[in-house]
Amino acid sequence: MKILIIEDEKPLRESIKKYLGYQGYICETADDFALAREKVATFTYDCVVVDIGLPGGSGFEIIKELKYLESRAGIIIISAKNSLDDKLKGLGLGSDDYLTKPFHLPELMARIQAVLRRRNFQGSKFIRFNEISLFPEGRQVTVNDTVVELTDKEYNLLEYLISNKGRVLTKPAIAEHIWGDEYLQAGGYDFIYSQIKNLRKKLLDAGSGDYVKTVYGSGYRFTDR
Amino acid sequence: MKLLTKTTLYFLSAMLTLLGITGFYLFKQFSKGLDERSDKELLAGELEWVRYLESQAGQGTAFILRSKEISIFPTDAPPEDYPVISNAGDYTYESGVRIPYRQLSQVVSIEGLSYQLTIKKSQEQKTALIKSFTRIMMIVFAGLFLATILFNWVISRKLWRPFRQSLQKIRTADLQKMQTIHFEKTNTREFNELNASLNFMTGKIYDDFLSMKEFTEDAAHEMQTPIAVVQSKLEILLQDNNLTAEQVEAVMQAADALTRLSRLNQGLLFLARIQNNQYTADSLVDFEEITRKYLALFSELIKEKQIEIKTDITGKFKIQLHYLLADSMVSNLLGNAIRYNYPGGQLNVTITDTQFCISNTSQLDAIPKDKLFKRFSSTKNRDISSSGLGLAIVKKIAETNDLEISYRMENGIHLFTVSKNK
Numbered sequence: 262m263k264i265l266i267i268e269d270e271k272p273l274r275e276s277i278k279k280y281l282g283y284q285g286y287i288c289e290t291a292d293d294f295a296l297a298r299e300k301v302a303t304f305t306y307d308c309v310v311v312d313i314g315l316p317g318g319s320g321f322e323i324i325k326e327l328k329y330l331e332s333r334a335g336i337i338i339i340s341a342k343n344s345l346d347d348k349l350k351g352l353g354l355g356s357d358d359y360l361t362k363p364f365h366l367p368e369l370m371a372r373i374q375a376v377l378r379r380r381n382f383q384g385s386k387f388i389r390f391n392e393i394s395l396f397p398e399g400r401q402v403t404v405n406d407t408v409v410e411l412t413d414k415e416y417n418l419l420e421y422l423i424s425n426k427g428r429v430l431t432k433p434a435i436a437e438h439i440w441g442d443e444y445l446q447a448g449g450y451d452f453i454y455s456q457i458k459n460l461r462k463k464l465l466d467a468g469s470g471d472y473v474k475t476v477y478g479s480g481y482r483f484t485d486r
Numbered sequence: 487m488k489l490l491t492k493t494t495l496y497f498l499s500a501m502l503t504l505l506g507i508t509g510f511y512l513f514k515q516f517s518k519g520l521d522e523r524s525d526k527e528l529l530a531g532e533l534e535w536v537r538y539l540e541s542q543a544g545q546g547t548a549f550i551l552r553s554k555e556i557s558i559f560p561t562d563a564p565p566e567d568y569p570v571i572s573n574a575g576d577y578t579y580e581s582g583v584r585i586p587y588r589q590l591s592q593v594v595s596i597e598g599l600s601y602q603l604t605i606k607k608s609q610e611q612k613t614a615l616i617k618s619f620t621r622i623m624m625i626v627f628a629g630l631f632l633a634t635i636l637f638n639w640v641i642s643r644k645l646w647r648p649f650r651q652s653l654q655k656i657r658t659a660d661l662q663k664m665q666t667i668h669f670e671k672t673n674t675r676e677f678n679e680l681n682a683s684l685n686f687m688t689g690k691i692y693d694d695f696l697s698m699k700e701f702t703e704d705a706a707h708e709m710q711t712p713i714a715v716v717q718s719k720l721e722i723l724l725q726d727n728n729l730t731a732e733q734v735e736a737v738m739q740a741a742d743a744l745t746r747l748s749r750l751n752q753g754l755l756f757l758a759r760i761q762n763n764q765y766t767a768d769s770l771v772d773f774e775e776i777t778r779k780y781l782a783l784f785s786e787l788i789k790e791k792q793i794e795i796k797t798d799i800t801g802k803f804k805i806q807l808h809y810l811l812a813d814s815m816v817s818n819l820l821g822n823a824i825r826y827n828y829p830g831g832q833l834n835v836t837i838t839d840t841q842f843c844i845s846n847t848s849q850l851d852a853i854p855k856d857k858l859f860k861r862f863s864s865t866k867n868r869d870i871s872s873s874g875l876g877l878a879i880v881k882k883i884a885e886t887n888d889l890e891i892s893y894r895m896e897n898g899i900h901l902f903t904v905s906k907n908k
Contacts, residue, residue, distance in 0.1 A: 270711055276718030283725065341710040343752065345810070363714035363748050366721045414786070429724045431738070433745055440783060443813075445749065446821025446876060452790040478734040479724055 263304075264373065266290045267297040267311040267323060268339065277310065280366040281373070283428060294318030301327055301334075307380075308335040308373050311356075313347065324354045335376035339364065365434035367425040374424045390423050391485055393469055404467035414439050415460045422473065422483035431480040457481055490638050490646075501630055509623045516615055521588060524607050525571050528590040531605050532569060536594055543597035554606070561602040565595035574606070585610050648672035652681055662763065664692035699762055706755035713748045717741065746873070753875035756814070757861075760882045765808035767887055773803040773842045773904075776816045777835055783817075787824055793846075794832045801839035805906060811883045818876040819844045819902050826850055826900070845901040852895035859891075 264281060268274040269292050278288040289304070291297035294317030301309065301323060309327060313320040324336055336356040340347060343361040351359050357376045360369060378388070378397060388395040392405045400416050402409045411419065417439045422430065432450035439456075461473045474482045535558065539549060551558040569592035591604040652669050659667055667688050669681035720741045724734070759765065781788070781795065788795060805812075823833050823846035831847035859881035862874040880902075884891040888907045895901070 270715060272715045273711070273718055276715070276722050279722055280718075280725075341707045341714070343710075343755070362710045363717045363744075366718055431721075431724065431741065433741070434721075440786075443780070443783065443817045443821070444787075446817050447784045447787050447824040448791075448821075452786045455790060456786060476734075478731055479738055 262286045262308075262377065263306050264288050265297075265300060265304075265306045265309045265334075267292075267309065267315065267320065269293060269312060269314075269316050276366065277369065280370065280428075284370055284425070286373075292316075294322070297323050298326055301332065302330065305332070306334045308337065308377060310337045310339060310369070310373070313338060313340040313342065313351075321350065321354060324351065324356050328355045333380065335373070335380050337369070337372055337376060339369070365431075365437060367421070367428060367430050367434050368438055370428075371421050371424040371438060388420070388423055390426060390472070390483075391470065393419075393423070393464070393472075395420055395423065404464060404469040407467055409463055409467045411460070411463060414456065415463070418456060418460055419464075422481070426483045427486075429476050429479055429482050435480070488642075490642050494634055494638055497634060498631060502627065505623045505627055509619050513616060513619050517612055520609060520611060520615075521573075524588040524609060525590075528571060528588065528605050528607055529569070532590060532592065532603060535603060535605070536596070539594075539596045539601065543599070548599065549601070555608075556606070557604045558601055561593055561600050563593045563600060563602065565600050566593045568592070586612055645674070648674060648677045649680070652677070652684060656684070659688070661691070661695055662761070664688050664695065699758065702758045703755065706751050706758070709751050710748070713744060713751070717744055717748075720744070749873045750875070753873045753879065757875065757879055757882055760811065760879070760886055763886060765811050767806040767808055767811075769807070769809050770804055771807045771809055771812040773805075773812070773816065774799055774837055776812055777820065777837070780813075780817050780820045781835075784820065784824055788833075791824065791827060792830045793824060793827050794830075795835070796832065797835045797837075799835075799837045801837060803837045803839065803842045803904075805887075805889070807883075807887055811887065815880050815883050815904070818880050819904075822846075822876060823900075823902075832899075840905055842904040843901060845899050847898055848900050849898075850900075852900070853893065858893055 262285070264286050266274055266277050266281075266288055268277065268290070271292065274290050274292065278290060281288050289300065289306075291300050294315045297311070297315065298318075309323070309332075311320040311323050315323075320338060320340075324338075327334060327336060337358045337360060338347075338351045338356050339360045339362060340351075341362045348359045357379070358372050360372060375397075378386070386396065386398060388397070394403045394406075395401070395416075396403075397420070400413070402411055402416060402419060418435065421435065421438050432453045435453055436444050436450050457473060457475075461471070464473070465471060470485060472483050472485055474484060476482050535556070539558070542549060548560045549558060550560070569590050571588065571590045574587060574589040586609045588607045588609055589604060590607075591602070594601050594603050648670075655667055655669065665688075669684045669688075672678055672681065720737050723729070723737055729737070777797075820833075820835075823844050826848045827833060827846050828849050833846045834844070836843040836845075859877050861878040881891055883889070884904065890905050890907050892903045892905075893901065
């Protein structure tokens with residue numbers, strides 16, 4: 262899996278590269294418009310993460326370029342502008358997703374995987390983690406081929422955990438992925454504990470290993486190690 | 487005091503002085519004429535008396551006459567060449583009315599004998615003159631007074647109309663719509679100058695407002711990138727397995743504060759956008775639908791807090807509103823009703839054709855009226871995840887979309903009502 266990160270802010274670019282690297286993705290980077298254009302024209306990527314405000318040009322032009330080249334790469338826009346117009350414009354040009362800064366790195370990871378899966382690059386329509394299988398199309402989960410009944414939110418939670426397997430996920434990052442931005446209007450993140458507990462219990466009952474680990478003080482980690 | 491009343495008062499007091507002076511001058515003139523006539527009569531009288539005395543002088547007796555108007559008696563004083571005519575002191579009739587008189591006195595020598603001759607002449611007409619002058623002046627003044635008031639009334643209605651129109655425009659001026667305000671040309675130079683200055687001023691204010699607005703938006707956007715950098719660094723740092731518990735806590739606290747900063751920033755930006763009318767009311771939204779959506783979204787929280795939800799829907803509250811604003815309104819009100827509720831509390835949603843009400847139990851006191859929809863005003867009771875902008879946003883949405891939002895608290899129940907503005 263080769264991913265191009267087009268972002269002019271160096272520390273952010275490096276963070277993204279590092280995090281995606283943890284999950285086994287090979288990342289190339291471009292820090293300005295000219296280099297980004299050169300790279301998309303020269304190499305093939307599975308996914309392009311592109312910032313809109315770039316020195317030397319707009320990220321929208323890169324998307325147009327990719328479409329002109331008939332690239333099959335998934336496109337995710339990351340922008341500081343939380344603007345409906347920009348979102349619509351990006352999607353209209355053929356991007357797959359739009360993420361407003363600041364975002365959680367696990368969130369970007371989950372979105373990239375979703376885009377890649379939709380484009381079927383991985384050659385499989387399901388996600389596997391040892392004895393657990395997820396079928397995104399029917400939003401179904403099996404453990405050792407027996408179906409586990411999960412609520413919508415539990416399914417999203419599990420998919421998010423597996424997308425970021427091995428990584429520490431904080432409660433805010435989890436809450437924002439599953440309940441969106443607005444959950445904070447109603448209260449804190451404490452309810453996530455019971456959500457995780459329910460999911461964990463359902464998986465254990467279905468005979469899976471105990472993969473959901475609590476990381477003291479920070480959050481949760483999905484791992485078999 | 488009205489400018490017109492003021493000028494009228496000044497005008498009238500000036501008129502009063504002027505009339506007084508005129509009256510006084512006229513009186514002086516008339517009185518001089520009267521004096522001259524009296525003097526002639528006095529002199530003629532004296533002449534007759536002298537003649538009479540001379541004709542009687544041969545009899546060798548001293549002549550004495552004392553009456554109210556004339557006194558003649560012998561004296562030792564040397565004779566005078568000229569008579570002295572003066573306004574002498576009053577003498578009083580039985581009625582007590584003071585009457586001025588003119589007096590001629592001379593020591594004349596008749597056949598070697600000196601006589602003191604004094605002739606007095608009443609000037610009763612003078613009193614009458616003062617009276618009639620005063621009356622005339624009063625009538626003139628009254629006429630002037632009435633005329634002035636009438637003129638002013640007409641003037642204030644006609645001449646001052648452009649001024650009043652401009653004033654009304656300023657009074658109803660709205661920063662958002664400042665560019666639509668135009669102060670028209672009038673046929674009065676002063677008002678033209680005023681209106682031209684006002685046009686210039688409103689233009690300037692609007693330009694400043696625009697650049698301020700842009701600045702707010704730009705600043706908010708620019709802030710998101712550094713926040714994104716810090717957040718990503720903290721998340722990378724958390725992946726380090728060698729962190730001590732203390733270090734993890736520090737990172738988490740930093741991340742929480744950062745989330746708050748970011749939300750605050752987004753909230754302010756959202757407020758600015760609503761204020762700038764960037765969300766047009768282009769869809770008919772159904773508040774029941776939105777409420778159900780957010781009740782589902784918050785369902786875990788509601789369950790966790792064991793809040794009892796009651797819905798009483800007797801109509802459709804449908805209004806023309808941008809869907810993002812409708813979402814924000816409902817999620818803020820509903821969110822607050824959950825956040826500030828106590829475990830095992832109640833939350834009621836009542837929807838009729840004209841109203842959308844959310845009420846909830848809470849241990850918090852009623853929100854003071856002056857702080858109700860103010861930004862950051864609930865600092866005391868706010869918990870860490872609240873931006874302090876929720877109600878300010880709800881209020882702003884209502885204000886810009888012809889909705890009314892009201893709040894009251896009764897028996898420990900906080901009630902928010904959204905209704906259409908009539």
